[in-house]
Amino acid sequence: MSRFQKLQHQTRDVIHRGFDRHIRLAVTGLSGAGKTALITGILEQLLYANETQQLPYFKVKQQQRLNGCRLHTSSNWQVSRFDYEGAIDCLTTDVPRWPQSTRDVSEIRVEIKYKPHRGLAGRVLDTRKLTLDLIDYPGEWLLDLPLLQLSYDEWSQQQQRLLKAELRHKLAESWLTKVQTAANAASEDKAEQQLRELASGYRTFLRQCREQKLLLLQPGRMVLPGELEGAPALEFFPWPLSQAIPDAWAKRLREKYRYYQQHVVTPFYQKYFKHFNRQVVLVDVLQALQNGEHHFAELQLAINELMKSFSYGNNSLLKRLMSPVIDKVALVATKADSIAPQDHQKLTELLRVMTQKQRQELQFDQIPHQVFSVAGIATSQIKKLSNGTTVLDGINENREFVRVGAPEVPNAIPTAADWQQGYIYPQFYPGFTAQNSPLPHIRLDQLLEYVLGDKLK
Amino acid sequence: MSDPRKLTYYSVDEPAVEVSDTDSMPEQAGHEPGSGQAAAGVNSGRWGKWLALGLVVALTAAVIESVLMVIERFQQNIFLGSLWAVGFGVIALALLSFMVRETWLLQKLKRRWKKQSEAPKPEQQLQLLQHPDLEHRWQQIKQPYWSADEERERFEVDVLSRIDQQATRIISRWAAEAAAMVAVSPFALLDMLIVMWRNQRMISRIAELYGVKLGYWARVRLWRQVFANIVYAGLSEVAVDLGAQWVSAELLTRLSTRAGQGLGAGLLTARLGYQVIELCRPMPFEKVKKPGYLKLQKDLLSQLKSVLPFVYKSRQTKAAATSEQEVEN
Ligand SMILES: Nc1nc2c(ncn2[C@@H]2O[C@H](COP(=O)(O)OP(=O)(O)OP(=O)(O)O)[C@@H](O)[C@H]2O)c(=O)[nH]1
Ligand SMILES: [Mg+2]
Secondary structure, eight states: OOHHHHHHHHHHHHHHHHTTOEEEEEEEOOTTSSHHHHHHHHHHHHHTGGGOSSOTTOHHHHTTOEEEEEEEOOSOTTSEEOOHHHHHHHHHSSSOOOOOOOOSOEEEEEEEEEOOOSHHHHHHOSOEEEEEEEEEOOHHHHTTGGGGGOOHHHHHHHHHHHHTSHHHHHHHHHHHHHHHHHHHTOOTTTHHHHHHHHHHHHHHHHHHHHHTTOOOOSSHHHHSOGGGTTOGGGOOOOOOSSSOOOHHHHHHHHHHHHHHIIIIIHHHIIIIITTOOEEEEEEOHHHHHHHOHHHHHHHHHHHHHHHHTSOBOOOOHHHHHHOOOBOOEEEEEOOGGGSOGGGHHHHHHHHHHHTHHHHHHHHHTTOOEEEEEOBSSOOOEEEEETTSOEEEEEEOTTSOEEEEEOOOOOSSSOOHHHHHHOOOOOOOBOOOOTTSOSOOOBSHHHHHHHHHGGGOO | OOOTTSOOEEOTTSOEEEOSSOOOOTTOOOOOOOHHHHTTTOOOHHHHHHHHHHHHHHHHHHHHHHHHHHHHHHHHOHHHHHHHHHHHHHHHHHHHHHHHHHHHHHHHHHHHHHHHTTOOOHHHHHHHHOOHHHHHHHHHHOOTTOOHHHHHHHIIIIIIHHHHHHHHHHHHHHHHHHHHHHHHOSOHHHHHHHHHHHHHHHHHHHHHHTTOOOOHHHHHHHHHHHHHIIIIIHHHHHHHHHHHHHHHHHHHHHBOHHHHHHHHHHHHHHHHHHHHHHHHSSSOOSSSOOOOHHHHHHHHHHHHHHHOSOOBGGGHHHHHHHHHHHHHO
């Protein structure tokens, strides 16, 4: 492709953005929250919108104004395309499985062609286009964004606070003693070597945390390095001790941290995250409930940190062109297919309570937001036994067909006694064939209507 | 259910049905009673009781009288007596079945009004509506994961609104007809009465659409409710109507008397019709907008224009003499 063509492509994007015909949707969520599944579900529903009865809440479809949707490569040609076909293949092969955890950034563009409903456009144009950009990325990297706003010392303090928690402290114990002994013997000429070893120890610790399903793991590239595997840029760690950093190390650690901020996180942010104008925040509430009190608290903290990294506001024309901000947010509890329908309301309510602080801030800034419970790909069937028990039919990890009694969902943030009891939720596997198209979902139509509806009038 | 830390597994061979109606959440409280309820308290009261008592006494007297008469005839002539007896028997039977049917239909209407305010489930509503095609459609769009509220919303927007649309179309037609009729007639007042009488048919049609069968008393009851609503409960609505028509108030002053009368008859007919919709609908209007007068007014005016040569005042005086002739053609 020639430079000229590329320029043309990008100019068109700017024009579209100016006319407000371009949505860059930030699908935000930690690793395992269900980003890939949700994006796949959204694409699936959009592409097959006119062949399904599953989208009654999606008005443009319901009013029969949707001409169709088509996939495109994004204007950012250095980024690989989101492998929608691959994901669908995974879900519908002979032995269906979930798509793998994402390892790299990918992007996809959908063009939605529709008939305008009213207003001047309705009279003048017979069809219109809305461009939707979706970006998939490893959830681990998302947690790097909050680092942009923290200095090394602030970050270290935050991490020290986290390390006080029981589970983390236990995992970090051996590393902490190593840091302690090395710090006592810190010297200028051995500094490089010592730091490299300690950084590698920190990385082991992060990996262990991840195995224990802890969520707030920073820096994200240490958990999933991508192309940075073994690079010196990763040779740092937060200062974990209350004593001061040895002089020989302080400068080096701060420098590495700053380098990481400027050369790893900033480009990532600039390239993918800066131009978002709508956001879907995915939260895997059920998994956190199952993992226990500590994880639940950490999830709340992580959401809090994350949402600070995005700028919210109203998109005036000038802002749309220069640096768009997010003007609508959907807070979404995922995997709603693992509980009974009558509990969806509770799940939504729970997420509402969990994100109270963030919602208040959005409210204050007058950013429209709403809470949903959704499944991007619904893998269970809801049935009722003759005695009235609600059960979920699905496929378990051993590819057996199972029937599970609807698990309990708490009404409010669990109390200490509730945590004692604990919660558990079924993990269903997909069991689709190529005939199941479009794949079933839960409430994606409401989500789509909320996120896109106002631009499809 | 015993240990929350363990999932309860059930045998997959046990018969289980697809969930067709999810249990509603307990928060589902009864909501605002529909306008059907609005004037239900307006009752005949004391007078009604006396009247009923009088009627019962008179009726008993009539029955005794006729029995006595038949017995007397029997004594005179067996043949004539039995003829009378058969005659009376048939009449009594007919009356009885009529009464039973009437009370049944009336009870049904009343029960419906009661239900209307109790947030009925779509399946219950479908039963009331008796539209097999809509039932089919509902089965198609219904998602098992919906909550009771979502179900109601989808049902109203995707299914019930279709009937609303048909009903609105009927109303438009009848309103336009009424408007034209009154506008061209030399005896507007008389025609107004005829129109009201003819509106019976419209009401039956609308009621039928919503699956309501009207007997005589049910019809009377409906009319009473309609008027009661227009007079009592409709006050706030009148205000809304005025608001909606506020733009065209200035237009009204410009209309010729004829056109004005026509428009009035049309609007009144429509008002009746909309009331009937609200009374016959199995649930109150929630997510679907109530049918409005604004568009209707436009329809009516264009209809009037097609039958009246002069809709507006300014030219009416000039053409007053000729207008009647033209109308006759
Ligand atoms: N039952 C159910 N499980 C889901 C759904 N979406 C995701 N999951 C489960 O969650 C796991 C992670 O989902 P992904 O979509 O890969 O999550 P992700 O956010 O892309 O995670 P990363 O790629 O690691 O950042 C899947 O392997 C599924 O087991 C859903 O809609 N229903
Ligand atoms: Mg992924």
